[in-house]
Amino acid sequence: MPESFVAYLRVYEPLSSFEQPLRDELSAALEEGPVDPFEAGRWEQDQWLRSQLAAPPRLLPGETADGEEKRAVGVLALDPEEVPTGPAASVGPGPLVCPLDVRGRAAAALVGFLGDSDVPLRTAALQVPAETAKSRASKVITETADSAVHVLSSTWTVPLPWFVVVDPEERCVFSEPGRRRVCWRVAMADARRRVARAHSVAQQSLGDEGPTKILDETGKWLERFHPHSAVELDYGGLVKLMTESDLDVDTSAEDVHAIVDAMEAGDAEEVGERYEQLRDFWAEFASRERHN
Known part of the structure; x- marks a missing residue:
């Protein structure tokens, strides 16, 4: 099965900042071997498929047949030396770890699916009545509400406000035979400063809705983590849709930062030109969702 076309915004916290017993569970996962960052999307997809193919099927990954949590920790790891930092920012100590939080995110996605899908599709996709599925998924969301989810995801495109977090000049393109990865890393202090600005x-230019609301939510999300964490914006499975020429002309981060500068300066023409460029670039990828 092909990898899902999903982009990610992740937080990696110092392992020492986690409380017990999660710290020991994360340490054990690191000893067994962290998830390959090239394969993080496939790992999550595999967890979902295993839950659905179990006998009896599980509603969500990481739980027993009766809905109780059966934690299987997947973790990504990052060395602080791999994270660019501004003059007033620091990261660490290492290792930095990102728990993949699959069960909670799957529950949130299931509630969204139940709200958006038609009855025939819900009936075909679910092993239990829709109301039962919604009740169980909502219970998981409530149980995990006090813990910060370390991964946000977006299908088929990258929410443009996410690019505010990163330094446009720090994009990393990792290539190995048959696979490629595109991401930015940034110190938490730098990410919070950029989002706040x-x-x-x-807010002054657009009001409280749209991009402003996403920036507000992103800022509140970042505040939930250790101040010496790292943030990563990863194109994930979207790179499967991109050619080398697409990456060569991708100036999304530069354009978003230029839009913020132009709004602050009151340059509506620059805002319009940059936004049109972004819209044209990402519309091609977003349109493929409709084709699927």
């Missing part, structure tokens, strides 16, 4: 500018 962009939110203030957007």
Whole structure:
């Protein structure tokens, strides 16, 4: 099965900042071997398929047949030396780890699916009545509400406000035979500073809805983590849709930062030109969702 076309915004916290017993569970997962970052999307997909193919099937990955949690920790790891930092930012100590939080995110996605899908599709996709599925998934969301989810995801495209977090000059393209990865890493202090500034500018220019609301939510999400964490924006499975020429002309991060600067300066023409460029670039990829 092909990898899902999903992009990610992740937080890696110092292992020492986690409380017990999760710290020991994460340490054990690191000893067994962290998830390959090239394969993170496939790992999550595999967890979902295993839950659905179990006998009896599980509603969500990481739980027993009766809905109780059966934690299987997947973790990504990052060395602080791999994270660019500004003058007032620091990261670490290492190792930095990102728990993949599959059960909670799957529950949130299931609630969204139940709200958006038609009855025939829900009936075909679910092993239990829709109301039962919604009740169990909502219970998981409530149980995990006090813990910060370390991964946000977006299908088929990257939410443009996410690019505010990163330094446009720090994009990393990792290539190995048959696979490629595109991402940015940034220190938490730098990420929070950029989001706070962009939110203030957007609020004055656009009001409280749209991109401003996403920036507000992103800023509140970042505040839940250790101040010496790292943040990563990863194109994930979207790179499967991109050619080398697509990556060569991809100036999304530069364009988003230029839009913030132009809004602050009151340059509506620059805002319009940059936004049109972004819309044209990402519309091709987003349109493929409709074709699927």
